[in-house]
Amino acid sequence: MKPQMRRVVKLGRSTLAVTLPKEWVEAVKLKKGDYVLAEEGGENALRISKLKEKYYTAPKVCVINVDSIRSKTLLNRLIIGAYNVGHELIWLQSRRGFKPEQMVEVNKVLQKLVGLHIVEQTENIVLLQSLADPSKPSLDNSIRRLHLLTYSMLDNILRALSEWDKSLLDNVMFTGGECDKIYWLIIRQLLTAVTDKGVSESLGVRSYLWLVGNRAVVRILKTLIRHNESICKGVMKIIEHGIKPDKETLSKVIEIGRYVLQTQTETIDALLVRDIEKANSIIDQIIEKAEEINDISFKIASVVSDDIVKTALLNIIAELKCSLLDMKAIAEIAINRGTEESGSYITIESGVRSEETLRESVSKGSR
Template identity: 30%
Template sequence: MDYLIGVEIVEDTDEAMTLEIMLDYKRMSTMQILQRMFSIDRSMLLDLGKALKNMDTDLAKDIIAREKEIDRLYFLVVRQLKGAVEYQQIAEKLGIESQRDCLGYRIVVKVLERIADHIENIAKSYIRLSDIQKETQLDEFIDLTNDVVATFEKSVQALFTRNDEMAETVFDELKKVEKSHSDISKGLFKIEDIQSAILMKTMLDSLDRIASYSGDLAEVAINMSTEIS
């Protein structure tokens, strides 16, 4: 799939995979692709929690492989937005109500791409950590991952529905994540193995960045809801 230009996975379940030939970048709306990117990011995050809980490095490797699909979709959306900015007809065909929204969508697609990068980074760090410590207990990381998932879901829901009130609550969720990040970070100083501590700090910081990106999505949601009110 990596080298099949124009072929995208539009649905992937345990029972079937649906592919679509997308040589024409206008065949799917921008929102459909963003929703697909969110779905992949979310599944990667949820599986990350499972991998940490079950000490499953194979699942972590599968998470890493999925990041490539996000990259393909990212470049597709960037191509769409470039056309939408230049031509109103293309914007309308892509479901973009106003060309002013292109800036917001440009931020969103970059955020979704960066979130996938950080999930990949966590998975890679976890695999290296498991090589050092076969029975690593990461209960606090699992709890934090669950909180990050919830914050991410809320920010995206606020964005897709342009609900500024819901978006505002995301910042309250971020305070909880920041406290957990601080508490876990302090505990890392007690770990004797320096390499393990560094890998865990890398994982922790990436989780914190994902949460921060959720805040960025909430800000876009607020800005877009203001434009239509």
């Protein structure tokens, strides 16, 4: 093909483009949607070649038309959604150009998402790329990490209440932000594992039921973050109010909090090792403890005279009780998971057994 001159044209406010020679397009059988590779070919030269699909599969690009978004909160949620479902490239485009406040919001949401960065930015285009490997870390490690962060939040809150030291609450909200990062990363892993068997195996997922169960578990752990943030605000309000509850009342509230922390640790352990007996015991204990917490709330309501302190303490206890009941739900998931394979209490057999064989099995088991 003879050298041909092409005029550079402008698309939008800042994008420049050139058309491809028809003769070359037909020769390489290039069609709409194909990808080409652009490489520097020497001084002031650009070499373009057609990519062969068997050697390269371009990542899907999620294009978000920012101009069509009217709500101030929708852009952030669309970015999070695109990240969660596994898009490696997220293309934000605006013919009118991005407003400063829009870029502020984009940068805020990037702080919540592990591995998502701006790799290209112009007046009309912002290209986000996820550099996070969805197959790492394993789901068990991610869940344990999220648990430890939520544990740390409540532990600091209880220390602040016990030592009457508001400064211990400074890191609680920051830890909540870190929890959000882990949460969105796990959601991305789970949704990617649904369609990618390789990722699913790398994450240690034994069945698709695990994906459903883990989705519920991380959602519950995210709820714990909100409970802890609410408890933190309540403790801060009491300390700033300056009226310290009596020693017995304070001790009872802290005792409930410590029980929640212990139960949370035991529940996550039961889930990850599929300990049916331990999970069942946790459920029984939580049901019993919930009744005890109701009695404690009633007593505190009758002995604390200051209305601000009373309201704050009752709200704190209510949030702690909710956290405890959330652990009950995770323990139930642990039991469900334990029934998916043979163990001390369960035997999984394939095929259909006759009534006679079943009677023989029952007879042997009763001896």
